[in-house]
């Protein structure tokens with residue numbers, strides 16, 4: 116708990132550290148449409164042949180089985196070349212993340228991302244290796260932003276994965292797949308309950324606020340691979356980076372194999388109204404049922420930010436409980452029509 120309070124201070128402290136030289140990133144080339152990249156050519160329509168004039172039967176061509184376009188995955192190296200962020204993200208130009216001795220988070224993230232890239236490309240996936248600045252409305256079959264944690268204590272450890280605030284089914288499935296593969300592949304513990312607003316409010320997820328963000332329909336997750344400030348985590352992050360990369364790549368490949376590429380509804384984030392707690396107040400619980408453990412009581416009139424909706428309940432975010440999305444009954448809240456800001460974006 117203490118860590119969550121001191122961690123932002125830590126970040127501020129870390130920002131002041133010496134700037135490492137920017138890490139060179141292999142050119143990824145222009146973003147080209149997937150179909151074009153796959154060498155697919157639009158089929159030529161058959162010529163219109165008036166049968167009366169040309170009685171010759173049209174030759175029957177063998178049925179062509181179209182080659183499926185390879186999936187495209189964006190791997191973002193967290194904080195890489197942050198000083199080149201555009202004006203709309205100028206406040207993150209000094210956000211260099213965590214560090215350990217002379218190693219910056221961007222250097223560690225780049226090492227892991229390149230290893231993931233090799234594993235994905237070996238399976239026929241097109242990979243864009245992206246710095247802190249991503250192309251406007253970046254579209255891909257999956258977007259994974261790779262980060263590592265830091266703390267001003269040495270005890271905090273473990274990994275965690277989060278989706279954007281309002282997550283499509285596809286983002287949730289991507290998260291589940293990577294979460295299932297990462298722990299076993301690395302042997303690292305999960306930092307249970309450690310997900311913060313800083314992860315879900317990640318700037319590159321927020322296409323409402325920023326141009327340089329993923330497209331609304333791009334499935335996305337952020338992974339904190341472990342703590343650079345913990346010796347046991349470092350033994351894996353620095354000493355066995357191939358395990359780290361395998362943990363991420365296997366999850367991505369599992370997601371790509373399991374998804375239904377024709378299920379476009381899975382890509383849509385839920386559309387949810389702005390909510391206020393009704394006059395009688397509301398109870399925030401850990402799960403969408405009346406027997407689930409109570410997190411807190413919400414005051415009448417309090418604004419709440421809805422993340423999801425299920426079975427007459429809303430999953431919500433309450434500012435006083437940033438690491439614990441909870442659930443409220445729909446009959447305990449009211450739809451509000453007043454302007455309602457999205458939570459501010461961050462760069463953990």
Ligand SMILES: [Zn+2]
Nearest residue numbers: 193212262463
């Ligand atoms: Zn970071």
